[in-house]
Amino acid sequence: MAYIKNTWYAAAWSHEITRDMLARTIANEKIVFYRTESGEVAALEDRCPHRFVPLHLGKLKGDIVECAYHGLCFDASGACTLNPHGDGKIPRAARVKAYKVVEKHSIAWLWLGEAERADESLIADFSVLTDPSFQTVSSYLHVRANYQLISDNLLDLSHGQYIHPMFANAEGPPRFEPEKEPADHEVWAKFSRPNQYPNKYFQMLGYPSDQRGDHRNFMRWSSPSLLLLDVGMTGVGRPVEEGLSIPTSHLLTPETDCTTHYFWAMSRDFRQEDVALSEQLLRVGVAVFDDEDKPVIEAQQRMIDNSELMSLNPVLLQTDGPAVRARRVVEARLQAEQAS
Amino acid sequence: MAYIKNTWYAAAWSHEITRDMLARTIANEKIVFYRTESGEVAALEDRCPHRFVPLHLGKLKGDIVECAYHGLCFDASGACTLNPHGDGKIPRAARVKAYKVVEKHSIAWLWLGEAERADESLIADFSVLTDPSFQTVSSYLHVRANYQLISDNLLDLSHGQYIHPMFANAEGPPRFEPEKEPADHEVWAKFSRPNQYPNKYFQMLGYPSDQRGDHRNFMRWSSPSLLLLDVGMTGVGRPVEEGLSIPTSHLLTPETDCTTHYFWAMSRDFRQEDVALSEQLLRVGVAVFDDEDKPVIEAQQRMIDNSELMSLNPVLLQTDGPAVRARRVVEARLQAEQAS
Amino acid sequence: MAYIKNTWYAAAWSHEITRDMLARTIANEKIVFYRTESGEVAALEDRCPHRFVPLHLGKLKGDIVECAYHGLCFDASGACTLNPHGDGKIPRAARVKAYKVVEKHSIAWLWLGEAERADESLIADFSVLTDPSFQTVSSYLHVRANYQLISDNLLDLSHGQYIHPMFANAEGPPRFEPEKEPADHEVWAKFSRPNQYPNKYFQMLGYPSDQRGDHRNFMRWSSPSLLLLDVGMTGVGRPVEEGLSIPTSHLLTPETDCTTHYFWAMSRDFRQEDVALSEQLLRVGVAVFDDEDKPVIEAQQRMIDNSELMSLNPVLLQTDGPAVRARRVVEARLQAEQAS
Known part of the structure; x- marks a missing residue:
């Protein structure tokens, strides 16, 4: 590969x-x-x-x-x-x-x-990781799957509804906003849940369980596989700045064709000194990525064996748009590099 | 494959x-x-x-x-x-x-x-499995060998003399009766021991150890790999109906080229209510198939690696006749299916 | 292969x-x-x-x-x-x-x-193994590496300075004496340390730690991969016969392309009756070959995967001379055998 x-x-x-x-x-x-x-x-x-x-x-x-x-x-x-x-x-x-x-x-x-x-x-902007106004917890995960299967996962967060009980919402999967602009080095995958009750994650972070709000999950993908999620919740119709924000970094590095180094971090600009919260966020991250995403992605890898996913003609849904765009960017850069 | x-x-x-x-x-x-x-x-x-x-x-x-x-x-x-x-x-x-x-x-x-x-x-006739006049014990075995290596095993029961102490007989391997008719979807492999003392299996089932009798092991193979063994013992020259009969089912299903699902069952039309005997038969079956046949067949698979057995020109004995016939039936059906 | x-x-x-x-x-x-x-x-x-x-x-x-x-x-x-x-x-x-x-x-x-x-x-001369004037300890080691990677190791004993603390010497790696004659069935790899203090091995064998002497490590390789090391130490300028001598046999037999049977023995013509010394030598041999050489050689094998070492164009040092000569002898004999 x-x-x-x-x-x-x-x-x-x-x-x-x-x-x-x-x-x-x-x-x-x-x-x-x-x-x-x-x-x-x-x-x-x-x-x-x-x-x-x-x-x-x-x-x-x-x-x-x-x-x-x-x-x-x-x-x-x-x-x-x-x-x-x-x-x-x-x-x-x-x-x-x-x-x-x-x-x-x-x-x-x-x-x-x-x-x-x-x-x-x-180098893509991950300055949030060292921004003094944020508190960050980070970890590392080894995944026995191709790195693009993981970026596919991260670019279609509708899976949260099915795989992650903590991110599921009573009103079903989030709303997807397709991108209009052609992709260059960046792709955006925007999912949102306007005017809904908080999921367990936001409840854990302190959002009142009986209060509706606007959730957002805006994922920025940078070539070849560096992702930063702008995830947050604020009052219905209120500006983003008022609410909770936990920018989450996902840095995927191919190890071999079928294994990946997965570096992740959760940053927050509230309760920065709260060590117990930091520990809790780390535990949640490990539970979500290691115990919930990883088994499914590794099962997917075993199922497609060593094939390249797209060569198997997967059925595509609207929500696959960002993942497909990202794969095209990689493919185009690879071809350009091999041509020169 | x-x-x-x-x-x-x-x-x-x-x-x-x-x-x-x-x-x-x-x-x-x-x-x-x-x-x-x-x-x-x-x-x-x-x-x-x-x-x-x-x-x-x-x-x-x-x-x-x-x-x-x-x-x-x-x-x-x-x-x-x-x-x-x-x-x-x-x-x-x-x-x-x-x-x-x-x-x-x-x-x-x-x-x-x-x-x-x-x-x-x-569907081949395995009605004995649900016949109310029979009591049946059954189990499942996963074997790391091609399914045809297992049907070869079952179609040449002369191996019982060497692999299975419980089925061995003081007078040596059983008599083999070659089939005359050409095989279509069925092959018969008939082994018998006329006028001999019972082996340990029949002794366990109650046949008097000091009394001679006629044993039979008549294996019916149905394409692609479904086998039913008519095994029994009766007095010398006496009709089959008088003696012990334990029809034994062997259903072989290829999992992959080198692994097999092996479903087996032992049925009997005597002492049907005897729970201890059922448990004993189950233990014997597990001992015989799991502990005695399986290691030898898996060693055989490792020895031939992923090759097809017949491509390695094995030496053939008379007792291989049924196994060879069964392989030919499978081969002919495969070719017919691929041609159409 | x-x-x-x-x-x-x-x-x-x-x-x-x-x-x-x-x-x-x-x-x-x-x-x-x-x-x-x-x-x-x-x-x-x-x-x-x-x-x-x-x-x-x-x-x-x-x-x-x-x-x-x-x-x-x-x-x-x-x-x-x-x-x-x-x-x-x-x-x-x-x-x-x-x-x-x-x-x-x-x-x-x-x-x-x-x-x-x-x-x-x-058959190459390993009569030392049964010579009654020597006491011999021997063992067997299974190595997951091609046999020639092990003979390379044994034909370049300069590695002792780096891998084996017991064989290292304060004055650095030994002096290498290149062979002049063309190799036929035998190759010699001669390393020596004239006029130096004993390493830990010779100290263990009784050579006074404050007394200089001449060390020698003369390895005889016989085709295809049978090695006998004349290893000893004697007073500066004194004849070999006066000093300690521990002829060490290394018999390498390819098992598969990437695994080897390694039979080794240490013989000695002094303190033959000393059982504790025999046990100590056996422990040293196991520590040196199993714990120090084997991990490095197996890492080397994994690094080159299934490639033939020379096909990867390794950088060659002067001290690789004997190993290269030995590989050439094997290659020539192989080609002669395949031609006839």
């Missing part, structure tokens, strides 16, 4: 990258991440070019990785700095690929493609 | 199909079974045509299956009856295959092929 | 072959070993030609193997001696391959190729 190379992937939460080497496969490329002594993130091909032992099995000495097997040393640029054997000559081919990584919004963003095209300004 | 479609497969014991959905793969087709409110058996393709989530993960509401993911609803005919989203239109392609199922002899029989050719009278 | 057939493989330690049948796969061939009543080693294709059940599931009766399934009997020559069914005729094709096995140096050596070319004098 082909992946867009010249784009930013969420490789890790910043806090995951330390002085202990972290091995992680991204879009089928095996990579070892570590933090240099000066605090930068280094990302190297996780395979010694000598005998192909994973570098993460070795030792980090200063900013240098020493291979576990025969002690070849590589610096953060991927250059071999020491061959401790025989005449000590370093063969020209003795180097590993070094990847460009940028830290922003508490995420380590990885560029798989040509380093000279790695433009930081292309 | 190809399977005969226009034939009846044993899909389940009738009692297995309830108001809880049962997912079962038959000849590589994933199917969900349930009982409608009126008690009929419904069998649907176990894959929502929208996002390919298995339907059995959803909810049964009346006779309707609601998909777990986005709530599409399907009735027992496979038609989509509700799209709860957007404009609510039901796409023409939104349907799943519905299979013809007939209940007979306590078995739910499944027809994989063209519904209009599903003729109930073609 | 192709394997040299006309060569001797270490199939088992002699003591492993008893009156209980031993199933072992060698170079992808499934073989059953047993000892005849007269004490000879028999080795038969582990697959009954009738229904392909592994023969080792059957019974050993005298020198005869009776198949578990239908009781066909085979003698140590592979001939079928009994068909207990029907007319009892033995089909001409009813035989299994019998392999030539020779016991020498406490090893059962297997010849996969043409029996008439099986020349005992071609």
